[in-house]
Amino acid sequence: MEIGFSHLDGHGAADHRFFQVSDAGHCGPFSYTIIGIEFANPAATSSKECPGNMISVETKAGCTLFRVSGEVAxxxxxTHAIQYLREPLTDKALWDFSSVTRIKMTTADIKGLVDRLGDISLGQPSRKVALVGSGQINIGLGKLFVAFAQIAGLPSRYKVFRDAGHAVDWLRKN
Structure with a gap:
């Protein structure tokens, strides 16, 4: 698994790094149950689909599940976050990044996304959005997103989890 981040070094120069972490990945069929609703993963049928770059979206009974796999930018x-806000889908969402092999996102990208979401979400009701990464993924990018979202005053509530079960429990609570 490769995780990317950028920061300024002690001399003010940008330092872009990628870390390689061993991970077998998961491509087979699996399912989640969120708020009593089962979301099944369609089994991958070719090597291009597994672990290819993919964000799948499934919506059932008030909850949207975004499954992110492979390399994602x-x-x-x-694109998917903006579409989720523009279309009246659900008031609860789970973003599952546990099958991601590489994230191409800088601090500036995260700040830009929060700014775009802020413009779109004006006047919209609050939603609950859980971000899930595996224990091997540096979930610092997710926490940075949540911090920027809180500072910007986005109406939705975001929280980062290492475990999908804890994310589901949080989504179930009012």
């Missing part, structure tokens, strides 16, 4: 995440 900021633009792909932004």
């Amino acid at each position: 900021a633009g792909e995440i932004a």
